[in-house]
Amino acid sequence: MATRLAAAVPAWLVVLAACGAPSEVSAPAARATQSPQPERDPTLVDDLAVSVSDPRLASMLRRVAGLRGLAFLRGVPLVQLSQAQMMGEARSQMRQGMPEALIMGQEAFLVGLGLVERDFEYRQVVLSLLGEHLAGLYDPRSGSMKLRQDLDRVSRRNTLAHELVHALQDQNFGLAQIMDWREGRGDAISARLALAEGGASSLMLDHQLGATQVMAMNRERQLEHLQLVSEPPPGAEMPGILWGSLLAPYRDGLALVAELRRRGGWTAVDEVWARPPETTEQLLHLDKWLGREPAESLPELPAFFSRRIYWDVVGEQGLRLCFEQWDSHDVARRAASGWGGDRLAVFRDGERWLLAWHLRWDDGPAAARGLTVFREALRRNTRKLRSSPVSQSAAHNVAFGRADGVTSECVARGTLGPLAVVGSGTDVAVIAGPFLRNSLAGVVEASCKQAIRRAQTILRE
Numbered sequence: 001m002a003t004r005l006a007a008a009v010p011a012w013l014v015v016l017a018a019c020g021a022p023s024e025v026s027a028p029a030a031r032a033t034q035s036p037q038p039e040r041d042p043t044l045v046d047d048l049a050v051s052v053s054d055p056r057l058a059s060m061l062r063r064v065a066g067l068r069g070l071a072f073l074r075g076v077p078l079v080q081l082s083q084a085q086m087m088g089e090a091r092s093q094m095r096q097g098m099p100e101a102l103i104m105g106q107e108a109f110l111v112g113l114g115l116v117e118r119d120f121e122y123r124q125v126v127l128s129l130l131g132e133h134l135a136g137l138y139d140p141r142s143g144s145m146k147l148r149q150d151l152d153r154v155s156r157r158n159t160l161a162h163e164l165v166h167a168l169q170d171q172n173f174g175l176a177q178i179m180d181w182r183e184g185r186g187d188a189i190s191a192r193l194a195l196a197e198g199g200a201s202s203l204m205l206d207h208q209l210g211a212t213q214v215m216a217m218n219r220e221r222q223l224e225h226l227q228l229v230s231e232p233p234p235g236a237e238m239p240g241i242l243w244g245s246l247l248a249p250y251r252d253g254l255a256l257v258a259e260l261r262r263r264g265g266w267t268a269v270d271e272v273w274a275r276p277p278e279t280t281e282q283l284l285h286l287d288k289w290l291g292r293e294p295a296e297s298l299p300e301l302p303a304f305f306s307r308r309i310y311w312d313v314v315g316e317q318g319l320r321l322c323f324e325q326w327d328s329h330d331v332a333r334r335a336a337s338g339w340g341g342d343r344l345a346v347f348r349d350g351e352r353w354l355l356a357w358h359l360r361w362d363d364g365p366a367a368a369r370g371l372t373v374f375r376e377a378l379r380r381n382t383r384k385l386r387s388s389p390v391s392q393s394a395a396h397n398v399a400f401g402r403a404d405g406v407t408s409e410c411v412a413r414g415t416l417g418p419l420a421v422v423g424s425g426t427d428v429a430v431i432a433g434p435f436l437r438n439s440l441a442g443v444v445e446a447s448c449k450q451a452i453r454r455a456q457t458i459l460r461e
Helices: 058-068 083-097 100-112 122-133 153-173 186-209 211-216 219-226 240-274 280-284 286-290 315-323 329-336 364-386 448-460
Strands: 048-050 076-081 136-139 144-148 307-312 339-349 352-361 395-403 406-413 419-424 427-436
Touching (some): 058 153, 058 186, 076 083, 083 122, 083 136, 083 144, 100 122, 100 307, 100 427, 122 240, 136 153, 153 186, 186 211, 186 219, 186 240, 186 315, 240 280, 240 315, 280 286, 280 315, 315 339, 339 364, 364 419, 364 427, 406 448, 419 448, 427 448
Parallel strands (some): 076 144
Antiparallel strands (some): 048 076, 307 339, 339 352, 352 427, 406 419, 419 427
C-alpha cells in the first residue's frame, strides 16, 4: 500500500528539523487511486462541526476513540477541500507557524553545511512536494481538520482515522500549547511532533489491520506497511536532509509508540504525554525519558556579527539527520547517539552569513565518533567543490592537526566561505562562513585560520 506524505513541518529543518514548529499535523494516508470522479464517502460532511452523536460520523468517531482509549471532548470541524485549496491551506499554515527568522536561519544552516544549494528555498521545495502528496491535516490552533476531497473511499477513511487521533491528542493533551515554537525549543518540539505522529500512525495501523496483528509486527514491517520509505518518490527534487526530516517524526515516533505499547499498551503512551519528552534524545532512547535525563545547557554563542538572525537546539535527531548526509545510517545513528547538548546560531551582516554551532557529547569516545563524521563532511564539501569547474581553484583543505588536545580542520570554499571543525574533549565547534547566499553579491574575505579561531573562541566560552 503506497503512502501519502505528511504535511507536517519537519523534525529538525525544519532541523531543522527541525527545526520548526508544526503549524499543522498531517496524515500519511494511503495513496488515492486514479479516478476522475471518486466515490464520495457519506460519512464525510463538508463545513460541519461534527459531534460524537452525529450519525454520519458516529461510527468512525467511536472506532477511533475506542481503539485509542480516549474520549472526544468536543466536536471536530471537518472540511473537504480540493487539491488547490489544500495547498492554499498548507501555505497559510506555514506562513503563520514558521516565522521568517526561522525560515532564514534554517536555510542558512543547510547552505552553510553544504547540504543544499545556496539558492535553496524551503517553502518552495516543501510546497512543491506537498502539492501531490498532501492528503489531510489537523490544525491544533483552530482544532479543525481538512481532507482532500478527491481521495478514494479507503484513503479517506484511513486519513480521517489518522487526523482524528490528532484531534484526540489535542483535546486531551493540548498540542498547540506544547508545540508552540520559540527560540531554543526546536528539539523539544521535534520530540513531541514525533510522539504525535507515531501515535497517529500506530492507531491507523490498528484501524487497517487490527491491534493484534500490528503488535505482532516489528518496526520495519510497520514502516513498510505505511510505505515510510527512506528515498524520495520518483521525480521529487528534494535534498536528502529535507526528505529525512519529513519522515523522521513518523519513523522515530512509531518506534517509540510501538515499544511503549508492548510495555503497557496505550496507557503507557498516555503516561509519556503526561510528561512529554524534552529532547529527541529522550524520544530515541526510552531509558533517557524514564530517567528524565536533561540536555546540557550550553552558553550563548559569541556575537560574531552584530545581527543574530536565529538560534536553536538541533538535538540528537537533527544531528543524526545531518550525519546521514555524510555517512551511512548506522554510522550516523551511533555517532549522534552520544549527544549531550548543542546550541546553534546564524548571524548576518549585509550579504554575509555565518553559522556557529557548539556541540557537546556525553564522553570523549562519543565526541570522537561525532568528530569523525564532521571530518567526512569536510571531505565531501571538498569533493563537491572540485567537481565544479567554477569552484576548482577555491577548494582546498587546511589541516591543523592536534595541539594541546585540540583538533582542528577546515576546508575553504570560495564564496561559500570556510567550513571549520574544532574538537576538544567532549566538545566540538563548527563554523561555516562568512558565506554568500548570492554568488554574485561579491567576494568573501575569510580564511580557514579566521574560522578556526572563531571555533576555538566558542570552546573557550
